[in-house]
Amino acid sequence: xxxxxxxxxxxxxxxxxxxxxxxxxxxxxxxxxxxxxxxxxxxxxxxxxxxxxxxxxxxxxxxxxxxxxxxxxxxxxxxxxxxxxxxxxxxxxx
Amino acid sequence: xxxxxxxxxxxxxxxxxxxxxxxxxxxxxxxxxxxxxxxxxxxxxxxxxxxxxxxxxxxxxxxxxxxxxxxxxxxxxxxxxxxxxxxxxxxxxxxxxxxxxxxxxxxxxxxxxxxxxxxxxxxxxxxxxxxxxxxxxxxxxxxxxxxxxxxxxxxxxxxxxxxxxxxxxxxxxxxxxxxxxxxxxxxxxxxxxxxxxxxxxxxxxxxxxxxxxxxxxxxxxxxxxxxxxxxxxxxxxxxxxxxxxxxxxxxxxxxxxxxxxxxxxxxxxxxxxxxxxxxxxxxxxxxxxxxxxxxxxxxxx
Ligand code: SF4
Ligand code: SF4
Numbered sequence: 198x199x200x201x202x203x204x205x206x207x208x209x210x211x212x213x214x215x216x217x218x219x220x221x222x223x224x225x226x227x228x229x230x231x232x233x234x235x236x237x238x239x240x241x242x243x244x245x246x247x248x249x250x251x252x253x254x255x256x257x258x259x260x261x262x263x264x265x266x267x268x269x270x271x272x273x274x275x276x277x278x279x280x281x282x283x284x285x286x287x288x289x290x291x
Numbered sequence: 292x293x294x295x296x297x298x299x300x301x302x303x304x305x306x307x308x309x310x311x312x313x314x315x316x317x318x319x320x321x322x323x324x325x326x327x328x329x330x331x332x333x334x335x336x337x338x339x340x341x342x343x344x345x346x347x348x349x350x351x352x353x354x355x356x357x358x359x360x361x362x363x364x365x366x367x368x369x370x371x372x373x374x375x376x377x378x379x380x381x382x383x384x385x386x387x388x389x390x391x392x393x394x395x396x397x398x399x400x401x402x403x404x405x406x407x408x409x410x411x412x413x414x415x416x417x418x419x420x421x422x423x424x425x426x427x428x429x430x431x432x433x434x435x436x437x438x439x440x441x442x443x444x445x446x447x448x449x450x451x452x453x454x455x456x457x458x459x460x461x462x463x464x465x466x467x468x469x470x471x472x473x474x475x476x477x478x479x480x481x482x483x484x485x486x487x488x489x490x491x492x493x494x495x496x497x498x499x500x501x502x503x504x505x506x507x508x509x510x511x512x513x514x515x516x517x518x519x520x521x522x523x524x525x526x527x528x529x530x531x532x533x534x535x536x537x538x539x540x541x542x543x544x545x546x547x548x549x550x551x552x553x554x555x556x557x558x559x560x561x562x563x564x565x566x567x568x569x570x571x572x573x574x575x576x577x578x579x580x581x582x583x584x585x586x587x588x589x590x591x592x
Contacts, residue, residue: 242298
């Protein structure tokens, strides 16, 4: 269950972090169009998995754990996020 | 510090991959709350969706990056009261926080919560209210809204969903004279963060935070609608945002509240309701809201 990259987390009990690969769950996945993005950060606030990352001056989707719920796409007021079928976009890994 | 900066600068203290459903309101509330609460926190999570999703860990691995206990369904508040007493005895200032579902709060865990509030232990008790025992298959709880179709309140020729109104937990906790009581909603993040900060500043007595936590799987709406459902709960006065401290209430007023049907129609658990049922829920919502208006007096903004 525990992948090597989770070992870096410090925990006061246990040996590491329990984590499952929720990125596997997606049927559709979000794609963020940086041109349309107004950098408002709403997607960052509302993603339940916290997989929208704030970089210096833009936001980026981390697909490792994204469950494909579609909240980010619905809440984005600028239409910058679209849900597409998993694997159909060059942005999305997996 | 602006609330967004608080959220952006703080580390996510939850495991990156927990098995809460797609679009789960409770997962968003958990991650956001812990970002605000920070590392100096000991958490207890009783059985429920978040415990089942792996937040309490598995085998030798932890589900949070800070200490977390899985308590019993009925003893979360008394367990944490003991933990807090120990830290006080050791003279260590540690935040002791419960993150519990509505079943472990309003039903099974109520007597221990009531006792801890009455004795005034300095803990923060957060209830994520998804209106039922969702983790075990959507059974009704005390906080399930009247008319909800759940697995134990089915819809048929004899009954039409739950027969009773929702148990009003935040008001019950205010009537305990808890040090601080507030209702929080994930669609209103600024308010959400400021109420958590307020609870953190309370150094005497219990803080009770009641969080509206839409559940796509149990309420039956598409997962992308979670925030919209939470938002409609406030805009229709179904879930008013208010605070209680020092014997006084403070209410956030919604300009031009929408009819409660705008909230109900988003979830399929209400789809069988007819006009009369909806009118009855509307009357209940209005009565509760007017009561709050009276209690808040001049403290309405
Ligand atoms: S919500 Fe939309 S506009 Fe705002 S930061 Fe996210 S992608 Fe950009
Ligand atoms: S689809 Fe859901 S989980 Fe994925 S980035 Fe958007 S809000 Fe987060």
